Amino acid sequence: MSEHYQLRVNGESRPVNDAWLGExxxxxxxxxxxxxxxxxxxxxxxxxxxxxxxxxxxxxxxLVLAASAMDREISTVESLAPDGDLSDVQRAFVEAGxxxxxxxxxxxxxxxxxxxxxxxxxxxxxxxEAISGNLCRCTGYVRIxxxxxxxxxxxxx
Amino acid sequence: MSQTLTxxxxxxxxxxxxxxxxxxxxxxxGMFAFSSDLxxxxxxxxQTLRSPHTRANIRSIDISAAxxxxxxxxxLLHDDVPGRKIFGLEHPDQPVLAKDEVxxxxxxxxxxxxxxxxxxxxxxxxxxxxxxxxxxxxDAEEAITADLLHPDGNIFRSLTIRRGDQxxxxxxxxxxxxxxxxxxxxxxxxxxxxxxPCEDEGVELYISTQWLHxxxxxxxxxxxxxxxxxxLTLAGVGxxxxxxxxxxxxxxxxxLALYTRRPVKMVYNREESFYxxxxxxxxxxxxxxxxxxxxxxxxxxxxxxxxxxxYASTSSAVIANATCFAxxxxxxxxxxxxxxxxxxxxxxxxxxxxxxxxxxxxxxETQMDKLAAAVGCDPVEIRLRNAIAPGDTIITxxxxxxxxxxxxxxxxxxxxxxxxxxxxxxGRQDGGDRQGRxxxxxxxxxQDRQDEGDSASQHTSMADPGGAGRTADRSxxxxxxxxxxxxxxxxxxxxxxxxxxxxxxxxGDVATIKCACAEVGQGFVTLSQQIAREVLGVEEVVLAPxxxxxxxxxxxxxxxxxxxxxxxxxxxxxxxxxKLLAKVAVEHGFAxxxxxDLLECADGRVRSKDGLLDMSLEEAVGDENIFVELEYRHxxxxxxxxxxxxxxxxxxxxxxxxxxxxxDLDLGLIxxxxxxxxxxxxxxxxxxxxxxxxxxxxxxGVGLAVMEEMLLTDGQVRNASFxxxxxxxxxxxxxxxxxxxxxxxxxxxxxxxxxxxEPPAVSSLPAVxxxxxxxxxxxxxxxxxxxxxxxxxxxxx
Numbered sequence: 001m002s003e004h005y006q007l008r009v010n011g012e013s014r015p016v017n018d019a020w021l022g023e024x025x026x027x028x029x030x031x032x033x034x035x036x037x038x039x040x041x042x043x044x045x046x047x048x049x050x051x052x053x054x055x056x057x058x059x060x061x062x063l064v065l066a067a068s069a070m071d072r073e074i075s076t077v078e079s080l081a082p083d084g085d086l087s088d089v090q091r092a093f094v095e096a097g098x099x100x101x102x103x104x105x106x107x108x109x110x111x112x113x114x115x116x117x118x119x120x121x122x123x124x125x126x127x128x129e130a131i132s133g134n135l136c137r138c139t140g141y142v143r144i145x146x147x148x149x150x151x152x153x154x155x156x157x
Numbered sequence: 158m159s160q161t162l163t164x165x166x167x168x169x170x171x172x173x174x175x176x177x178x179x180x181x182x183x184x185x186x187g188m189f190a191f192s193s194d195l196x197x198x199x200x201x202x203x204q205t206l207r208s209p210h211t212r213a214n215i216r217s218i219d220i221s222a223a224x225x226x227x228x229x230x231x232x233l234l235h236d237d238v239p240g241r242k243i244f245g246l247e248h249p250d251q252p253v254l255a256k257d258e259v260x261x262x263x264x265x266x267x268x269x270x271x272x273x274x275x276x277x278x279x280x281x282x283x284x285x286x287x288x289x290x291x292x293x294x295x296d297a298e299e300a301i302t303a304d305l306l307h308p309d310g311n312i313f314r315s316l317t318i319r320r321g322d323q324x325x326x327x328x329x330x331x332x333x334x335x336x337x338x339x340x341x342x343x344x345x346x347x348x349x350x351x352x353x354p355c356e357d358e359g360v361e362l363y364i365s366t367q368w369l370h371x372x373x374x375x376x377x378x379x380x381x382x383x384x385x386x387x388x389l390t391l392a393g394v395g396x397x398x399x400x401x402x403x404x405x406x407x408x409x410x411x412x413l414a415l416y417t418r419r420p421v422k423m424v425y426n427r428e429e430s431f432y433x434x435x436x437x438x439x440x441x442x443x444x445x446x447x448x449x450x451x452x453x454x455x456x457x458x459x460x461x462x463x464x465x466x467x468y469a470s471t472s473s474a475v476i477a478n479a480t481c482f483a484x485x486x487x488x489x490x491x492x493x494x495x496x497x498x499x500x501x502x503x504x505x506x507x508x509x510x511x512x513x514x515x516x517x518x519x520x521x522e523t524q525m526d527k528l529a530a531a532v533g534c535d536p537v538e539i540r541l542r543n544a545i546a547p548g549d550t551i552i553t554x555x556x557x558x559x560x561x562x563x564x565x566x567x568x569x570x571x572x573x574x575x576x577x578x579x580x581x582x583x584g585r586q587d588g589g590d591r592q593g594r595x596x597x598x599x600x601x602x603x604q605d606r607q608d609e610g611d612s613a614s615q616h617t618s619m620a621d622p623g624g625a626g627r628t629a630d631r632s633x634x635x636x637x638x639x640x641x642x643x644x645x646x647x648x649x650x651x652x653x654x655x656x657x658x659x660x661x662x663x664x665g666d667v668a669t670i671k672c673a674c675a676e677v678g679q680g681f682v683t684l685s686q687q688i689a690r691e692v693l694g695v696e697e698v699v700l701a702p703x704x705x706x707x708x709x710x711x712x713x714x715x716x717x718x719x720x721x722x723x724x725x726x727x728x729x730x731x732x733x734x735x736k737l738l739a740k741v742a743v744e745h746g747f748a749x750x751x752x753x754d755l756l757e758c759a760d761g762r763v764r765s766k767d768g769l770l771d772m773s774l775e776e777a778v779g780d781e782n783i784f785v786e787l788e789y790r791h792x793x794x795x796x797x798x799x800x801x802x803x804x805x806x807x808x809x810x811x812x813x814x815x816x817x818x819x820x821d822l823d824l825g826l827i828x829x830x831x832x833x834x835x836x837x838x839x840x841x842x843x844x845x846x847x848x849x850x851x852x853x854x855x856x857x858g859v860g861l862a863v864m865e866e867m868l869l870t871d872g873q874v875r876n877a878s879f880x881x882x883x884x885x886x887x888x889x890x891x892x893x894x895x896x897x898x899x900x901x902x903x904x905x906x907x908x909x910x911x912x913x914x915e916p917p918a919v920s921s922l923p924a925v926x927x928x929x930x931x932x933x934x935x936x937x938x939x940x941x942x943x944x945x946x947x948x949x950x951x952x953x954x
């Protein structure tokens with residue numbers, strides 16, 4: 001419990017002090033850096049609730065050792081609307097009714113941003129495949145599909 | 158995609174509109190504090206040690222090594238429970254911590270608090286428990302006659318519903334035995350919370366639950382504290398679906414906080430969550446239908462056996478529901494149906510969305526399909542011939558005094574076109590051809606895009622059974638169509654004193670609503686604001702914290718909160734409005750008795766209906782804030798008598814589902830292509846939220862039909878992870894066609910609205926199973942339908 005290191009999170013350098021090197025990036029984000037928007041639902045890479053970007057690659061932060069992410073750019077859901085001005089994906093989730101309990105929502109929003117950045121006009125099956133690593137138990141995904149297509153349509157305009 | 162209905166995008170806030178969730182923005186920003194997101198200075202982490210054995214005696218427990226672990230602040234056992242050492246929602250029979258015996262794998266034995274979660278885990282591992290394993294009883298039938306597994310006995314409840322002419326018989330007799338596996342609620346937000354000791358020797362608990370006050374009473378009893386020293390606040394709840402109706406870590410957290418005098422946080426991991434809450438009861442159901450040559454039901458005999466697992470939970474209410482609805486939404490003049498729920502050494506079972514009606518529906522709908530086949534009519538026609546209607550009497554002797562648009566649901570659903578046939582030409586198109594209702598309508602514009610894409614063939618494969626594996630031999634894919642119609646009671650039954658408490662404070666033009674209704678994702682917070690706006694004509698509605706500083710709202714279960722807490726909020730607002738209008742009447746020379754007839758609250762103003770008086774709410778309220786707190790009750794219900802007769806239920810809700818599936822005969826893989834539905838709703842209060850409930854409920858029904866089952870061998874769980882317990886992903890989810898929400902206002906219900914959360918999970922299950930039978934010709938009397946159930950029978954196909 002005595003390691004000290006720095007992480008680059010949402011454009012800032014964040015010290016991690018007195019840590020155990022076995023801690024996951026998910027644990028360090030949530031419990032040491034106060035970034036609880038990244039969620040813990042399975043801690044074995046199955047549910048996608050802990051999705052973050054590391055150097056612009058979407059990963060499950062539960063499967064990444066925090067210390068191994070030193071010197072890399074980590075982006076969490078908190079980076080999307082730092083001043084409260086929602087991203088287009090966040091806004092679409094609210095308007096489309098894609099949020100119920102909301103536990104899977106931050107991970108899904110990270111996954112959808114990643115999808116639309118790479119593929120601005122995904123087909124419906126491509127949307128399904130892209131977010132099939134993000135489990136949602138409330139919505140049956142229908143309104144989430146709608147939210148994704150709303151953003152895709154808006155960005156086309 | 159599944160946009161059969163496009164929800165209105167209006168943001169108008171009143172009842173009947175798709176008002177936005179007040180918690181939507183914080184949730185999408187990651188700023189909404191779920192129960193696992195809490196943090197406090199000096200906080201400790203709690204950990205539970207659980208039994209690895211299905212059934213064992215505990216000879217001794219040695220905690221010395223755990224206590225000696227640096228960073229450990231407490232290790233507590235059964236004898237450390239300050240008050241009542243057992244708990245339970247309806248019948249307390251479960252030890253807070255096991256003493257001499259463990260009765261299921263995962264039963265809590267000890268709890269630990271330490272300064273780091275890993276330290277707490279290591280300390281729990283260092284506790285040495287000397288177990289003497291015993292032979293478990295894991296078969297429900299065997300449990301009936303087995304030696305007692307608990308001083309309270311092995312039978313939680315048995316009841317018989319007997320009605321009409323027991324000697325009656327019919328020209329057609331259909332029977333079958335059906336099985337339903339154990340389903341997990343699999344909410345995303347694992348059990349978690351934080352307890353903080355208070356200076357008055359009490360405790361504060363921030364917790365995700367479905368029913369704060371039921372938790373409070375059980376915690377207080379076990380802590381030996383008065384209720385008012387156990388103060389609960391709802392933390393953000395990551396889904397519930399029944400799994401949070403029972404106590405899990407609540408008492409443990411409070412014990413650790415009071416013992417250490419420090420805040421304690423506990424978060425189960427996913428594996429522990431599978432052991433940490435009750436599940437849907439596995440069921441074995443035998444039914445025998447006697448019918449006329451036309452297929453009209455004359456009599457139903459039945460026996461339902463539910464496995465309640467090691468402790469009582471809500472088993473006694475679940476079996477009552479399963480038995481009361483064993484005949485489905487159909488006229489049944491005579492019956493003799495026995496329901497039994499027993500104790501075994503399997504995981505405890507209790508509430509899950511549909512609560513007994515799900516298991517019953519799978520059985521009675523399969524019977525209806527067999528009856529249709531015997532009569533020689535189609536599945537729609539057999540259901541129409543037997544559909545129950547208002548004024549009819551159900552098998553418990555209760556007359557349906559409310560709405561029951563069963564016929565309308567079935568007719569509307571059957572008129573809806575089937576989804577387009579498979580594009581590849583491979584396989585039969587049984588569903589469409591056989592039903593004669595295939596209209597071959599083109600897909601929506603967005604669907605077409607994928608077919609034009611350069612990777613169209615790959616995408617089409619993704620839509621096949623087996624999906625990304627692309628292993629299906631496409632010539633061996635068969636399509637099938639099946640129907641399911643279901644019924645569920647609303648609210649608590651059998652004489653339970655069911656109520657909700659709410660208050661409304663009107664300060665100027667701002668209303669503050671307080672209610673302890675647990676917001677678990679269903680959107681009561683939205684509804685609460687809509688109701689206040691509707692009744693008072695205010696714009697701004699503040700929602701006070703959801704906690705035990707007000708009376709109970711009852712549980713967020715049984716499709717009851719729109720009616721019960723919705724009713725409490727409505728009444729509180731109505732009384733505030735009456736007081737305000739009486740005051741305005743006096744001040745402006747109207748007859749006080751006629752205030753509600755002469756004056757109205759709307760659009761932030763108080764107006765006389767003749768237009769002579771028109772003032773702002775702020776002006777009308779002035780400096781005298783108006784406050785009303787009240788309890789709301791539904792009409793009383795009554796216990797069932799020795800023949801299972803009585804007005805035990807408040808109201809009923811119905812839904813119909815039609816599933817279309819593609820089945821790979823060789824691999825036994827199933828793609829649920831579409832689920833179409835019609836639902837009896839009374840009145841839609843928020844369309845967007847209603848669609849959300851229906852789509853999400855169907856996902857859970859589809860899950861139980863084709864993939865979800867807790868696998869236990871001798872009581873040992875084999876798949877306690879999301880790697881092995883599969884729930885539908887975005888790729889598994891069928892298209893959803895919400896064909897019609899039938900609005901017939903329910904008498905006595907606030908705004909005429911029925912609860913809507915459960916029916917989508919009830920009859921979607923048998924619809925999918927029936928569709929797979931249609932595709933394969935197999936009997937498939939068990940759900941979930943496993944690949945081997947189809948593939949190993951494939952030579953016959």
